[in-house]
Amino acid sequence: MKKINVGLIGFGNIGSGVIKILRQKREFLTEKIGLEINIKKICDKDTTAKRNISVQKSLLTNDPKDIINDPQIDIVIELIGGVHPAKEFISEAIKKGKHIVTANKALLAQEGKELFALASDRGKNIYFEASVGGGIPIIKSLREGLVANNYSSIFGILNGTSNYVLSEMSQHNCTFADALHQAKLKGFAEKDPTLDIEGMDSAHKLVILAYLCFGKLVDLKDIFIEGISHISLADVNYAKDMGLEIKLLAIAKKEGDELQIRVHPTLIPKAHLLSSVNGVFNAIYVSSDFAGNLLFYGPGAGQLSAASAVVSDLVELTQDIKAGLFRPTLNIIADKSIKKICCIDNVQGRYYIHFTTLDKPGVLAKVAGILAKFGISIASVTQKEKSKEEVVPIVMIIHEAKEKNLRLALQAIDKLDAIKVKTVAIRIEDV
Ligand SMILES: NC(=O)c1ccc[n+]([C@@H]2O[C@H](COP(=O)([O-])OP(=O)(O)OC[C@H]3O[C@@H](n4cnc5c(N)ncnc54)[C@H](OP(=O)(O)O)[C@@H]3O)[C@@H](O)[C@H]2O)c1
Numbered sequence: 001m002k003k004i005n006v007g008l009i010g011f012g013n014i015g016s017g018v019i020k021i022l023r024q025k026r027e028f029l030t031e032k033i034g035l036e037i038n039i040k041k042i043c044d045k046d047t048t049a050k051r052n053i054s055v056q057k058s059l060l061t062n063d064p065k066d067i068i069n070d071p072q073i074d075i076v077i078e079l080i081g082g083v084h085p086a087k088e089f090i091s092e093a094i095k096k097g098k099h100i101v102t103a104n105k106a107l108l109a110q111e112g113k114e115l116f117a118l119a120s121d122r123g124k125n126i127y128f129e130a131s132v133g134g135g136i137p138i139i140k141s142l143r144e145g146l147v148a149n150n151y152s153s154i155f156g157i158l159n160g161t162s163n164y165v166l167s168e169m170s171q172h173n174c175t176f177a178d179a180l181h182q183a184k185l186k187g188f189a190e191k192d193p194t195l196d197i198e199g200m201d202s203a204h205k206l207v208i209l210a211y212l213c214f215g216k217l218v219d220l221k222d223i224f225i226e227g228i229s230h231i232s233l234a235d236v237n238y239a240k241d242m243g244l245e246i247k248l249l250a251i252a253k254k255e256g257d258e259l260q261i262r263v264h265p266t267l268i269p270k271a272h273l274l275s276s277v278n279g280v281f282n283a284i285y286v287s288s289d290f291a292g293n294l295l296f297y298g299p300g301a302g303q304l305s306a307a308s309a310v311v312s313d314l315v316e317l318t319q320d321i322k323a324g325l326f327r328p329t330l331n332i333i334a335d336k337s338i339k340k341i342c343c344i345d346n347v348q349g350r351y352y353i354h355f356t357t358l359d360k361p362g363v364l365a366k367v368a369g370i371l372a373k374f375g376i377s378i379a380s381v382t383q384k385e386k387s388k389e390e391v392v393p394i395v396m397i398i399h400e401a402k403e404k405n406l407r408l409a410l411q412a413i414d415k416l417d418a419i420k421v422k423t424v425a426i427r428i429e430d431v
Contacts, residue, residue, distance in 0.1 A: 017307030135305030
């Protein structure tokens with residue numbers, strides 16, 4: 001029986017998960033695909049470290065060239081993470097005639113254009129199912145299952161750490177700091193969680209999803225990114241009183257001939273499916289023209305779920321190799337109705353606003369006056385209980401307004417003597 005030789009670069013968490021699955025499911029997979037997936041070499045910086053799966057010493061190397069330059073290796077799996085040297089390893093491997101499997105969203109978001117072009121020039125494929133949503137088969141679904149569809153929007157809860165923190169705040173009434181501390185204790189947050197909490201990880205994944213849905217490989221700098229570190233427990237609770245839940249959403253949405261692409265804390269109705277996605281789970285809500293609205297849900301990270309996605313890519317590639325054909329699987333067709341990326345300033349939406357004011361007559365009238373000057377009308381106002389500092393939280397929902405106008409209005413409002421804390425505004429999305 002024909003063997004497909006595979007080289008793995010990166011024997012860390014996901015890399016060892018891949019070896020675990022391939023070992024455990026060896027016979028099953030061989031029977032299913034009609035050939036054997038043979039791990040020929042494993043490269044990691046440290047070949048002596050104790051891993052949670054043991055392999056023959058002869059398989060291990062700390063030199064990636066032992067994989068990249070091996071003519072018998074058909075597929076290279078890159079699981080080291082980060083942009084460099086992962087980019088160089090992948091480029092070299094493609095030039096040496098290998099297909100690629102990677103889980104590296106940061107790399108694809110930043111260097112995808114060049115890597116996909118190189119692979120296509122050389123008649124090779126790059127598969128990346130594990131780069132978004134761990135084991136949730138969202139890439140394959142967008143690429144194949146929904147191929148007959150055009151998409152109008154995609155809303156994703158794409159970062160387990162942030163979702164865990166927001167869910168803890170909402171369900172257990174704890175502060176942001178306490179929830180993040182819990183996440184670290186449980187291994188759901190890195191020592192430095194900035195990339196997750198400040199939205200960059202979600203943005204990386206959004207670049208990939210938007211590429212598949214709209215055919216545009218958006219530059220990261222064109223994505224509006226706002227994290228969750230400024231979200232207070234008070235806001236979580238006030239929003240709940242209004243039937244809203246805060247989620248860090250990654251949004252790609254067509255409005256006329258523009259594509260909105262943004263990551264930020266977002267208020268969504270409690271009744272929406274996405275609002276019940278809690279803990280480290282991920283979910284992607286896709287609106288398509290024929291298949292309608294679909295929700296993809298599952299663990300967004302974790303050794304075996306991500307490794308399961310890597311193995312699925314491997315199996316798909318082996319089928320192509322077996323058939324002796326090159327299918328350009330990323331035959332992306334750009335949505336020609338999209339003429340440009342919408343700047344966040346021009347996004348129209350509803351907002352939740354939380355002012356912290358002195359309890360003095362006339363303040364609300366001044367605030368309303370400034371909002372009116374910028375063409376912003378109020379949908380509802382609630383005065384919350386006075387805190388011991390003699391300031392009053394006022395929570396407002398405004399009707400649709402242009403982001404830029406709201407920002408200018410809030411700058412003016414925050415200059416009022418009676419406003420004691422920077423005003424908080426959170427976008428509301430009618431998903
Ligand atoms: N963890 C998840 O749940 C998850 C889910 C989906 C996707 N992913 C993606 O999967 C990839 C791997 O993540 P992971 O969690 O498995 O990371 P990891 O545990 O840190 O594993 C990476 C391994 O690669 C090694 N390495 C780093 N640079 C190398 C180099 N130049 N040459 C050889 N080996 C090198 C690392 O060694 P050192 O530790 O010594 O640096 C480490 O052993 C990342 O792109 C990540 O974004 C992860």
